[in-house]
Amino acid sequence: MKDSEVAPVILEARGITKSFGGHEALRGVDLAAHRGDVVAVIGPSGSGKSTFLRCLNFLEKPSGGQVILDGEIFAAADFSGRSHQHRGRLIKLRRRVGMVFQSFNLWPHRTALGNVMEGLTQVLNMPASEAKERAQELLNKVGLASHAGHYPAQLSGGQQQRVAIARTLATEPEVLLFDEPTSALDPELVGEVLSVIQALAREGRTMLVVTHEIGFARDVATKVVFMADGAVQERGSPEDVLRQSQSPTLRAFLSRFRQER
Amino acid sequence: MSESLFFSTTLWFSILRGLQITILLTVLSMAFGLILGTALALVRVYGSALASSVAATYIFVFRGIPLLILLYFLYYGAPQISFLRTGLLWDVLFSSAFGTCILAFSLNNAAYLAEAVRGGILTVKKGQIEAGFAIGLTTRKVISRITLPIAMRNCLSQIGNETIFTIKASSIASIVTVRDLLGQAQYVGNIYYDNITPLLAAAILYLVLVQIVERLIRWADRALKPAPLAGAKGKRPNQLQVVS
Amino acid sequence: MHATLPFLPYIVGGLAVTILASLVTFACAVAIGLAATLWMTTGHPAAGPIVRAYVAIFRSLPELLCIFLVYYGCEIALQKAAVSFGFRPIPISPFLAVTVAIGVQFGAYSVQIFSDAHRSINPGLFEAAHALGLSPRKVTTRVAIPLILQAAIPGLSNLFSVMLKVSALASVIGLEEVTRRAKIVAGSTREPFAAYAVAVVCFLVIAAAAALLQARLERSFRSTREA
Numbered sequence: 001m002k003d004s005e006v007a008p009v010i011l012e013a014r015g016i017t018k019s020f021g022g023h024e025a026l027r028g029v030d031l032a033a034h035r036g037d038v039v040a041v042i043g044p045s046g047s048g049k050s051t052f053l054r055c056l057n058f059l060e061k062p063s064g065g066q067v068i069l070d071g072e073i074f075a076a077a078d079f080s081g082r083s084h085q086h087r088g089r090l091i092k093l094r095r096r097v098g099m100v101f102q103s104f105n106l107w108p109h110r111t112a113l114g115n116v117m118e119g120l121t122q123v124l125n126m127p128a129s130e131a132k133e134r135a136q137e138l139l140n141k142v143g144l145a146s147h148a149g150h151y152p153a154q155l156s157g158g159q160q161q162r163v164a165i166a167r168t169l170a171t172e173p174e175v176l177l178f179d180e181p182t183s184a185l186d187p188e189l190v191g192e193v194l195s196v197i198q199a200l201a202r203e204g205r206t207m208l209v210v211t212h213e214i215g216f217a218r219d220v221a222t223k224v225v226f227m228a229d230g231a232v233q234e235r236g237s238p239e240d241v242l243r244q245s246q247s248p249t250l251r252a253f254l255s256r257f258r259q260e261r
Numbered sequence: 262m263s264e265s266l267f268f269s270t271t272l273w274f275s276i277l278r279g280l281q282i283t284i285l286l287t288v289l290s291m292a293f294g295l296i297l298g299t300a301l302a303l304v305r306v307y308g309s310a311l312a313s314s315v316a317a318t319y320i321f322v323f324r325g326i327p328l329l330i331l332l333y334f335l336y337y338g339a340p341q342i343s344f345l346r347t348g349l350l351w352d353v354l355f356s357s358a359f360g361t362c363i364l365a366f367s368l369n370n371a372a373y374l375a376e377a378v379r380g381g382i383l384t385v386k387k388g389q390i391e392a393g394f395a396i397g398l399t400t401r402k403v404i405s406r407i408t409l410p411i412a413m414r415n416c417l418s419q420i421g422n423e424t425i426f427t428i429k430a431s432s433i434a435s436i437v438t439v440r441d442l443l444g445q446a447q448y449v450g451n452i453y454y455d456n457i458t459p460l461l462a463a464a465i466l467y468l469v470l471v472q473i474v475e476r477l478i479r480w481a482d483r484a485l486k487p488a489p490l491a492g493a494k495g496k497r498p499n500q501l502q503v504v505s
Numbered sequence: 506m507h508a509t510l511p512f513l514p515y516i517v518g519g520l521a522v523t524i525l526a527s528l529v530t531f532a533c534a535v536a537i538g539l540a541a542t543l544w545m546t547t548g549h550p551a552a553g554p555i556v557r558a559y560v561a562i563f564r565s566l567p568e569l570l571c572i573f574l575v576y577y578g579c580e581i582a583l584q585k586a587a588v589s590f591g592f593r594p595i596p597i598s599p600f601l602a603v604t605v606a607i608g609v610q611f612g613a614y615s616v617q618i619f620s621d622a623h624r625s626i627n628p629g630l631f632e633a634a635h636a637l638g639l640s641p642r643k644v645t646t647r648v649a650i651p652l653i654l655q656a657a658i659p660g661l662s663n664l665f666s667v668m669l670k671v672s673a674l675a676s677v678i679g680l681e682e683v684t685r686r687a688k689i690v691a692g693s694t695r696e697p698f699a700a701y702a703v704a705v706v707c708f709l710v711i712a713a714a715a716a717l718l719q720a721r722l723e724r725s726f727r728s729t730r731e732a
Contacts, residue, residue, distance in 0.1 A: 059391050087400075095397035105388035109410045109485075119396040122406065151487035164392075171396050325712030327673035330684055330704045337697035425565075432567035436677055443570055456577040464566055464574070471565035 016065035040217035043227035098173030106152035113148040158189030279445025294370025301375035323372035381416030421478030508694035519683035533608025538615025563613035575606040618660035
């Protein structure tokens with residue numbers, strides 16, 4: 001299973017920095033994800049892990065550093081201006097790197113099916129009939145085929161998040177970013193979303209998951225990254241990071257989690 | 262007030278004709294106002310600093326001028342400018358009182374609607390816009406397919422209020438000889454030497470019209486906001502236990 | 506252009522009439538609105554339906570129509586009175602007609618502003634006043650009215666700026682405010698563009714002043730709230 005050493009690197013971050021005003025949120029984060037990796041990014045809140053994830057598809061413009069997708073370099077400096085050429089590249093990057101948000105962010109004026117179809121018809125330029133069929137398949141995949149006609153306001157949080165995952169899958173991204181996908185959910189709804197994410201991991205998809213679910217990091221991730229104060233403190237296999245690490249910050253973070261559970 | 266005039270079909274037929282004009286004035290100036298107002302709102306939110314301040318100035322100016330003065334200015338003042346007296350602009354807008362009214366009401370509505378739509382845009386959740394960018398939509402598509410449709414729903418009740426405001430304000434058209442509901446009532450009043458009776462009849466029609474529009478807006482507001490389905494929350498799919 | 510210049514002070518002077526008419530009308534509207542709102546809070550069974558009907562009716566009627574109704578209505582009533590009591594018909598003051606018509610109409614808007622303001626106040630504040638042993642009358646005058654007025658300030662300042670613009674309608678029954686004077690000048694100089702341009706500028710200056718004042722009011726309002 002652990003063939004990540006031989007699989008090629010698909011997404012790499014090099015020296016990502018980000019400052020908001022005077023505050024330095026990211027101080028040079030490096031990370032490489034190989035094809036099929038499931039990287040769990042853990043860390044206390046305010047550690048910059050969500051900001052880092054958002055820098056990878058430039059929803060947040062990094063102050064410095066590079067994102068390398070399958071050998072193509074996207075430098076922070078490229079996207080500071082309003083150049084058309086770079087905007088086109090950015091859209092391609094975003095199509096290839098999908099993101100699932102903490103608060104789902106479904107579009108309230110579209111049904112579940114409409115939300116999933118949007119990327120198919122507007123990004124992939126698929127004809128509507130074909131897109132509808134494909135969107136149904138995707139909803140089926142996340143167990144919501146019967147809810148295609150529902151509006152987001154008519155769905156539970158867990159169902160909304162699963163529709164959001166289907167929407168992200170629609171453009172067939174090579175890398176999936178999950179930004180605390182279960183943090184906004186009631187505890188009893190967390191399981192249904194995690195099971196969908198786990199199923200995706202089993203398909204061999206490359207995923208970066210910012211999460212507070214230490215159990216998920218331990219059981220599903222192939223790599224665990226621990227961030228604190230805008231930098232990566234520890235990285236390695238789940239076993240190495242979650243059990244063997246001697247870092248006092250990480251130990252303190254993990255012990256707080258155990259107490260909460 | 263005279264009962265015989267109040268219950269005569271002549272009176273009601275003629276002010277109903279005026280009602281048609283009032284509705285036409287309202288619908289046309291709301292439509293043009295919404296188009297221009299949406300454009301102004303977009304410029305205000307997304308435009309460069311210069312463009313945005315131009316739009317803000319427009320909004321300030323046209324919200325500051327009383328509609329009656331704007332109408333006088335366009336109806337009596339504008340024809341003094343020679344290039345306005347020729348061509349399509351003259352034929353369509355300035356040569357007729359009706360055209361000038363549509364122009365004045367639309368310019369005025371645009372300023373108010375721009376503020377309403379801008380408010381609608383600003384209340385769209387940031388995450389919903391980001392989700393559009395995240396799947397690779399262009400900025401143009403995010404605005405036209407996500408931000409604007411959600412913004413319009415957000416400000417629907419304000420658009421409704423503006424429609425009611427326009428119905429009432431359109432009565433100003435009667436001052437420049439347009440036979441709208443009020444204009445027609447005054448016209449009938451002059452014929453029968455009875456100013457009050459036709460005005461009361463017109464008042465009733467204004468009341469009915471505003472009530473209908475208010476109800477329509479409330480209905481639309483509810484129809485566009487899907488109610489949570491009973492049982493949607495309780496429904497639980499089969500769960501795979503992942504976490505210990 | 507040149508013909509209009511000498512009339513500049515005349516048109517601009519109309520602003521005094523515009524502002525005076527607006528102030529008096531505004532005071533009427535506020536008094537009606539406050540009285541109606543306080544009446545509703547007494548829980549009198551007739552209060553709710555009557556005030557609601559009043560608001561619904563006057564929210565729906567065009568201001569211009571109200572002005573005509575009051576103006577012609579008064580005219581006819583005065584004529585009838587003159588005939589039956591045998592005195593010479595007196596002309597109706599346009600100022601009075603406008604004050605009554607717009608005052609009653611905007612009273613409906615101010616009811617909405619005041620009742621929203623009333624709803625926004627924590628009911629515990631009234632309960633506290635009652636608990637202190639204040640008479641109901643004192644609770645109203647010393648607690649309810651000041652609190653309602655304070656909470657209604659943003660809505661009322663907005664209403665006043667609308668009032669200034671609506672006062673232009675008074676010109677059609679002959680009140681010599683800015684609009685009317687511009688119209689008179691336009692007729693005599695045959696320079697409507699210039700005359701109305703002056704009127705436009707007058708109102709823009711008022712709008713700018715109102716915006717500044719409103720911003721300052723809101724700022725001081727916020728600071729007293731935070732304090």
